[in-house]
Structure formats: structure tokens, C-alpha cells
Ligand SMILES: Nc1ncnc2c1ncn2[C@@H]1O[C@H](COP(=O)(O)OP(=O)(O)OP(=O)(O)O)[C@@H](O)[C@H]1O
């Protein structure tokens with residue numbers, strides 16, 4: 470696929486008023502100049518609190534999504550609590566313009582489906598009969614289309630491993646149809662998407678990392694190879710701390 474829908478974002482550093490305040494105080498933002506997206510799939514990974522949701526949200530708002538999440542058609546009345554980051558971003562678009570899209574905020578998926586149900590449009594009212602994971606996968610299967618822009622914050626949170634594989638399959642299908650994904654994740658399954666760009670947010674800022682060099686891969690692999698050994702070591706450490 471030549472070019473993407475979004476090419477990169479840039480932090481207009483001169484527009485930042487206070488580097489000591491959230492969100493500019495987060496190292497991933499403090500050290501942000503330009504972030505290049507893969508034309509197909511880009512993952513944002515990093516510890517809890519490293520700034521993934523903050524960044525994902527700002528990218529989504531800057532791309533034209535509602536801060537509350539959902540497709541671009543939704544204008545939610547719920548009060549968003551977005552940061553000011555999007556006001557200091559410049560976004561560079563590729564040659565292709567998206568024909569559809571979705572911004573998934575894990576914590577506001579419920580609001581989105583509630584609103585959709587109110588208007589009862591496009592069969593969205595089907596969502597409330599479903600579990601969180603079922604609802605999200607239903608949306609991905611039925612409301613994600615070719616040439617779409619999909620910005621997803623931890624989509625794995627509601628999904629079983631089997632459903633995460635189903636999501637990977639759906640992503641593959643949509644990427645073949647010209648869609649682009651920007652996804653924050655902790656899931657070693659999702660981030661295995663072949664050829665994806667994985668961006669690690671940490672104390673030093675944002676850097677690209679190979680799948681097998683991620684902590685997610687290394688820790689999961691070590692754990693699954695010998696769960697008993699790893700747990701024994703962990704609990705022994707706790708016992709000896711408690712005995713001190
Ligand atoms: N509205 C806010 N006001 C002040 N600080 C905030 C606000 N929202 C988040 N933060 C702080 O900014 C940092 C980054 O938060 P963010 O939610 O972006 O992290 P994350 O990488 O998405 O974490 P997780 O993996 O737990 O979802 C955290 O230290 C958090 O406490």
C-alpha cells in the first residue's frame with residue numbers, strides 16, 4: 470500500500486505554554502518532535518502512565534474524531550476530558566482520504582453504544598445485547614470498512630486471546646482494503662501484526678522497537694515457558710521481603 474491516510478504528527482513546540490503541566494510534562498510528549506506512522510499499522514506501547522491514551526486521543530481529535538470516541542458521525546453530549554495536546558499538534562495527511570473511521574476509547578465504548586442506541590441508526594441498537602468484547606468485535610466486523618482510519622486505545626481489553634486473533638484477521642483484511650490503524654496496546658498478540666511499526670513510550674520519549682525486543686514479548690514468553698518457576702521466584706522474593 471503506497472502512502473497512508475495519516476503520515477505523521479508534529480508537536481508545534483512553540484505553542485506549548487507550560488512544559489511542567491500535563492500533558493506536556495509526560496516524557497513521551499516533552500521529547501516529541503515528529504512521529505511517523507506506518508501506512509498500515511502503528512502500535513503505541515509502554516508502561517501504564519507512559520502517555521499512550523493521551524497521545525492516541527490527541528491524534529484522534531486532530532484527525533477529526535469526537536473526543537469521546539466513535540465514528541465521525543457521532544457528536545456526543547457526554548463531557549469529554551481531553552487534554553490540550555491536540556491544540557499543539559500538526560498532522561500531515563497522505564494522498565488517500567479516509568472513507569470511514571472509528572476512534573475506540575476503551576472506557577467510553579459504553580457511551581458510544583448508548584448514544585448509538587438512542588438514534589437507533591445503522592443497526593447499532595444491536596450492541597446492547599452483547600458483552601463488551603462481543604460488541605467491539607461486532608463493530609469491527611460490521612462497521613469498519615475499507616479505506617478507513619482506525620484509532621484504537623487498548624482494543625484487547627475486552628477480548629479473549631481467540632478474539633484478539635479474530636481482530637488481527639479483521640485488521641489484515643481492512644489493511645488490504647486500504648485502511649490504516651493506530652493502536653495502543655499491551656497485548657503481545659496484537660503487536661505481532663507482521664511488519665507493523667511499534668513505538669515505545671518511556672522516560673526518554675518515543676522510539677521504534679522490534680516486536681521480539683518488547684518487554685511484552687519477553688515477559689510473556691518467559692512466563693509461558695515455565696509459569697511455575699516464574700511464580701515461585703516471584704513469591705519467594707515477596708516472602709523474603711516480608712521476613713525482613
Ligand atoms: N486529565 C489528566 N490530568 C492530569 N494528569 C493526567 C490526566 N490524564 C492522565 N494523566 C497522567 O498522564 C500520564 C499518562 O497517562 P495516560 O493515560 O496517557 O497513560 P497510558 O500510557 O495510556 O497508561 P495505561 O497503559 O494505564 O492506559 C499518567 O501519569 C497519568 O496519571
Ligand SMILES: [Mg+2]
Pocket residue numbers: 521522523622
Ligand atoms: Mg491508556
